[in-house]
Structure formats: C-alpha cells, structure tokens
Amino acid sequence: MTGPPLIEVEDLRIDLDVGPSRVAAVEGVSFRIDRGETFGLVGESGSGKSITALALIGLLRQPLSIGAGAIRFEGREIQGLPAARQRALRGNRIAMIFQEPMTALNPVSPVGRQIAEMFVLHKGKNWREANQLAVEALASVRVPAPERRVNDYPHQLSGGMRQRVMIAIALACGPDLLIADEPTTALDVTVQAEIIELMRNLCAERGTAILMISHDLGLVANVCRRVAVMYAGRIVEQRGSADIFRACAHPYTQGLVDSLPRLGSRAVLGRTRLREIAGVVPAIADFPNGCRFNPRCARATEICRTTAPETTLLGADGLVRCHHHA
Amino acid sequence: MKLGASLIIGGALFALAIFVGLFAPWLAHTDPVMDANLMNAEEPPSWIWWFGTDAQGRDIYSRVVHGARISLTVGIVSQLVNSVIGVTLGLTAGYWGGWWDDFVNGLTNLMLAIPSLIFALAIMAVLGPGLTSLLIALGLTNWSFTCRIARASTLSLKSQGYVQAARVLGYGDMRIMITQLLPNMLGPIIVIGTLGMGGAVLAEAALSFLGLGIRPPYPSWGSMLSEARDQITTAPWLSIFPGLAIFLTVLGLNLLGDGLRDILDPQSRSRRT
Numbered sequence: 001m002t003g004p005p006l007i008e009v010e011d012l013r014i015d016l017d018v019g020p021s022r023v024a025a026v027e028g029v030s031f032r033i034d035r036g037e038t039f040g041l042v043g044e045s046g047s048g049k050s051i052t053a054l055a056l057i058g059l060l061r062q063p064l065s066i067g068a069g070a071i072r073f074e075g076r077e078i079q080g081l082p083a084a085r086q087r088a089l090r091g092n093r094i095a096m097i098f099q100e101p102m103t104a105l106n107p108v109s110p111v112g113r114q115i116a117e118m119f120v121l122h123k124g125k126n127w128r129e130a131n132q133l134a135v136e137a138l139a140s141v142r143v144p145a146p147e148r149r150v151n152d153y154p155h156q157l158s159g160g161m162r163q164r165v166m167i168a169i170a171l172a173c174g175p176d177l178l179i180a181d182e183p184t185t186a187l188d189v190t191v192q193a194e195i196i197e198l199m200r201n202l203c204a205e206r207g208t209a210i211l212m213i214s215h216d217l218g219l220v221a222n223v224c225r226r227v228a229v230m231y232a233g234r235i236v237e238q239r240g241s242a243d244i245f246r247a248c249a250h251p252y253t254q255g256l257v258d259s260l261p262r263l264g265s266r267a268v269l270g271r272t273r274l275r276e277i278a279g280v281v282p283a284i285a286d287f288p289n290g291c292r293f294n295p296r297c298a299r300a301t302e303i304c305r306t307t308a309p310e311t312t313l314l315g316a317d318g319l320v321r322c323h324h325h326a
Numbered sequence: 327m328k329l330g331a332s333l334i335i336g337g338a339l340f341a342l343a344i345f346v347g348l349f350a351p352w353l354a355h356t357d358p359v360m361d362a363n364l365m366n367a368e369e370p371p372s373w374i375w376w377f378g379t380d381a382q383g384r385d386i387y388s389r390v391v392h393g394a395r396i397s398l399t400v401g402i403v404s405q406l407v408n409s410v411i412g413v414t415l416g417l418t419a420g421y422w423g424g425w426w427d428d429f430v431n432g433l434t435n436l437m438l439a440i441p442s443l444i445f446a447l448a449i450m451a452v453l454g455p456g457l458t459s460l461l462i463a464l465g466l467t468n469w470s471f472t473c474r475i476a477r478a479s480t481l482s483l484k485s486q487g488y489v490q491a492a493r494v495l496g497y498g499d500m501r502i503m504i505t506q507l508l509p510n511m512l513g514p515i516i517v518i519g520t521l522g523m524g525g526a527v528l529a530e531a532a533l534s535f536l537g538l539g540i541r542p543p544y545p546s547w548g549s550m551l552s553e554a555r556d557q558i559t560t561a562p563w564l565s566i567f568p569g570l571a572i573f574l575t576v577l578g579l580n581l582l583g584d585g586l587r588d589i590l591d592p593q594s595r596s597r598r599t
Contacts, residue, residue: 087496087498088496090493090494090496091495091497092496096494100487104488105488105491106506107510109505109509117497117505121495122496166491
C-alpha cells in the first residue's frame with residue numbers, strides 16, 4: 001500500500017482528570033489501520049479500548065483528554081482540525097456502531113428518517129432523495145420489506161433489526177472506517193453471527209476498514225486480520241489474528257487464549273477446569289509499577305515489578321510488551 | 327387504548343370553547359357592543375335573554391360568546407410565546423451549560439421569585455391597556471416552569487445513547503437539539519403548556535378585572551366580571567355567566583393537561599403499541 005495509512009495512532013496517551021491530579025488511562029498506544037483492513041482491539045472492561053475509539057473520532061470529553069501522541073487520518077492530524085471539519089469526518093468518513101442498539105436510536109423518530117438524516121447532513125441531499133436512499137440502505141442491510149419498515153419506530157423492531165438499522169446509518173455515507181464497539185454484546189448468539197457476517201460482507205464490498213472493539217478474543221480473531229490486545233491502558237501484544245492462537249507471546253494473551261473453551265478440549269469434555277487468569281484488572285488510579293500485568297502474571301520476576309517493558313518486534317507485523325515473552 | 331375520562335371531558339370543554347370563539351358572530355344573538363337598549367336593561371335570564379341583560383340592556387349571552395374570542399386568544403397566544411421562550415432558554419442552558427446555564431438559571435429564579443401577576447401588572451402599567459399589551463405582558467412572564475422542565479429534560483436526555491450516537495455521526499449542536507432532544511421532551515412541555523393556558527385565561531380575567539386588560543365596552547370575561555361587581559346582589563347573572571365561562575374553560579384546560587400527561591408519558595406510550 002502506498003501513501004499514508006487510513007488511520008495511524010502514535011504513542012497515544014489519554015489522561016483522566018481526578019481532582020488535583022491526572023492519571024494516564026491509556027498510554028503508549030500505537031497502531032495503524034490500512035484502507036479496507038480489519039483490525040481488532042481486545043481487552044477486558046476498563047482496559048481503555050473504548051476511550052481509545054472515542055479519541056479516534058475526537059469525542060473525548062472532560063474528565064478525559066488526549067495527553068500526548070498523535071492520531072492521523074489519511075496523514076492529517078485529527079486533533080488540529082477545526083470543530084466543523086472534525087464533525088464533517090464523523091459519520092461521513094469515520095462511522096461508529098455501538099453496543100446497545102436499544103438506546104442508540106432516537107425513540108421518537110422513525111428509523112427511515114434517522115437513516116435519511118445522514119444523507120441530508122453529509123451528502124447535501126434533499127429529504128425526498130434522502131428518504132429514497134434510506135429505503136435502499138435498509139434493503140442493503142437485509143431488512144425485509146424496507147419500504148414499510150422505514151416508517152417503524154425503534155421500539156417496533158427487534159434487537160437484531162435495530163442493530164441492522166444502526167449499521168445502515170453508519171454505512172449510509174460510505175465511510176472509510178467503521179468503528180464497531182462491542183457490536184453484538186447485547187444480542188442473542190444466533191443473531192450475533194448474522195450481524196457480524198452482514199457487517200463483514202458490507203464492509204468488504206465497499207472497501208470500508210473495520211476497527212472492532214470487543215472483549216471476545218475468538219470473535220475478533222475471526223473477523224479481523226490483525227489483533228491488538230490491551231491490558232490496563234497499554235497494548236501488550238499485537239499480531240496477525242492467525243498467529244494469536246498458535247503462538248501468542250504475552251502471558252496475558254496466553255491467559256485469554258487458555259480461558260476460551262475449545263471444541264474437543266479436555267475442559268469442554270469436563271475432565272479439567274477451564275483455566276482462568278487470577279485476580280482482576282487494577283483500577284486506573286492504582287496501576288502497579290513496572291509491567292502492569294505483573295501482580296497476575298505467573299512469569300513475573302523482579303524486573304517486572306520495577307521496570308515497564310518496552311515493545312519488542314516479533315516477525316513482520318507483530319509486537320509484544322513483556323520482559324519474558326515466549 | 328382507553329382514553330382517560332379527564333382527557334375526554336377536558337378536551338370536550340376546550341373544544342366547545344374554541345368552537346364558540348370561532349363561530350361567535352353566528353352564535354351570538356346581538357352585537358355585543360353596539361346593541362345597547364335601555365328598554366331591556368337588567369333583564370333576568372329568560373327565553374329571550376338566555377343569560378339576562380346588563381345595565382345598558384346588552385345581551386350577556388352574546389357578550390360571553392364574543393368574550394371567548396379574547397380570552398382564548400390571550401390564553402393560547404401568550405402561552406405559545408411562553409413555551410417558545412422557556413424551551414429555547416431551557417434547552418440551550420441544559421445543553422451548553424457553563425455561564426449561559428448560570429445566567430438562565432438566575433433569570434428563571436428571578437422570575438419565580440416575583441409573582442408573575444405582579445410582573446404582568448407592572449408591564450401593563452407601562453404599556454397601557456389593550457390586547458397587544460396583554461399578550462406581551464402574559465407572554466413574557468410565565469415561561470419559568472417550561473424553562474425548568476426543558477432544562478431538566480435536556481440534562482437527562484443528554485446522556486442517552488442516541489444523543490451520544492448523533493454526536494458520533496457528525497450531527498451539529500443545533501441538529502442534536504432539534505431532532506434528538508426537543509421531540510423527546512415534547513410530552514411534558516405540552517402538558518405544562520396546556521395547564522399554563524388555563525393560567526393565562528385566569529390572568530387575563532384578573533388583569534381585565536383590575537381594569538388593566540381589555541377595556542369596556544369590548545367584552546372579555548374578566549372585564550365583564552369587573553363591570554358586574556356593583557350589581558352582584560341585584561343582578562347576579564351579570565357575574566355568574568362570565569364567571570362560569572372562565573371556570574369551565576380553565577377546568578377544561580386543566581383536565582386536558584392531566585389527560586395529556588397520562589398518554590404522553592413514554593412509559594404508557596410504549597405499552598400502547
């Protein structure tokens with residue numbers, strides 16, 4: 001690929017204001033996503049993956065703010081852009097879908113109107129054209145009888161239908177990047193698979209890159225070409241998704257992989273217990289010194305408690321942040 | 327869905343008042359101002375004079391019917407002005423916060439601290455009597471409750487997922503306020519507006535009674551009451567019928583407001599479908 005990557009995050013730090021002091025909720029996060037690529041960000045609750053996404057679209061609000069680093073969209077820094085230019089990017093070039101399709105739609109507005117609004121807002125269409133395009137958009141997310149469904153209110157639709165509407169809204173303007181923040185967490189497992197399939201196909205057709213955020217390593221590895229694992233505000237490992245199960249390097253990733261039930265494994269057959277990672281994610285205010293994973297790590301030694309590990313390159317596009325990586 | 331009794335009764339009373347106001351020239355028997363005839367002065371209610379006549383021999387029924395026009399105009403227009411002011415201030419204050427919020431809050435508290443009728447009296451005293459000054463005086467003095475409701479709704483709606491989503495999708499502030507926030511707070515605003523309309527009808531009557539509203543000979547229910555107060559023992563029908571008109575209209579508006587509150591409540595709305 002020539003030219004700058006679609007989006008590039010470099011050494012990003014996000015500060016959290018807690019009264020008199022500031023703590024870094026996210027630190028030293030770097031990654032890049034190329035045009036049409038699928039990239040996953042995996043981590044537990046509180047690992048900083050969602051606020052990283054908010055930073056990407058320039059919507060961090062007090063008490064959160066970008067402390068250091070740069071976010072570049074097509075080579076231009078987003079932070080430096082005036083508010084109106086940033087707004088023109090949001091929804092148009094960078095779109096986002098959310099965890100809760102129940103609350104992300106306006107309850108008093110028909111869904112067709114909410115889709116049409118995107119064409120009016122970003123493409124300068126009049127309402128007649130926009131309403132026509134909204135029907136097409138609903139059809140493209142495989143909603144049956146779209147010309148009738150456009151008049152439905154969100155509460156008349158099922159969870160899966162609502163998430164389809166959200167996808168239609170997000171992809172309405174043909175964005176270059178779709179951020180999907182836990183897009184299927186609130187849905188039934190069977191509906192989950194359909195929604196993921198739909199999202200992946202639509203984005204592949206249109207060459208839209210996906211940044212998928214989830215706590216579900218299996219799901220992300222399934223959808224994305226590359227995966228970054230976040231722990232306590234840092235990316236601890238970044239690999240091609242094929243490698244992550246075969247040869248993960250960081251003990252935290254290893255722990256995540258081991259905690260997944262696998263078909264035919266001894267744990268699933270009931271012979272052993274599923275492995276777990278002892279302890280919980282530390283609170284932002286008291287991240288441990290050194291490597292932030294050290295209190296829960298089996299491989300931890302003295303150096304892990306005193307010195308934060310630097311990133312080590314692994315092969316062509318992998319990296320890991322551990323003193324004792326495999 | 328079952329409509330509440332208060333909605334039906336209130337709606338019917340208000341619709342009747344609107345109907346009477348709209349078709350006053352056809353419903354009235356005589357001209358309310360010009361048809362004075364001292365030969366018929368102070369006739370009690372009868373088949374000819376339904377509501378009786380006053381000291382100048384004017385037909386009270388015709389005057390009450392025409393009075394509906396003035397009372398309802400004042401009630402509806404002044405409350406609309408109040409709602410627009412209150413929603414604009416409350417919505418922007420809640421949305422933007424900061425110094426603007428402090429300013430609007432201060433202004434609202436100031437308006438709440440001064441009895442609105444006294445405030446309206448002061449404005450009327452400056453502008454002089456008449457329909458226009460009535461509309462201005464009542465339209466500028468009763469927006470504080472609407473403003474409070476709009477601000478409180480904005481604060482709670484602001485954190486809703488769809489408002490956040492709209493921001494992520496590139497909506498500007500104005501678009502968020504008009505498409506996401508305003509439609510979602512309309513229920514309580516309409517309820518407050520309906521109740522406020524009743525208040526405005528009463529306030530018009532009070533100001534006209536005090537001689538600062540509609541001037542005789544034009545018939546407004548308040549000014550008719552004012553004229554009738556000397557004859558309350560000798561010709562009680564002069565005060566009973568305009569009083570009844572005020573009572574029924576305000577009652578109707580209050581019942582309508584209560585009934586609307588029941589069906590506009592988002593909880594009951596989702597149950598309905």
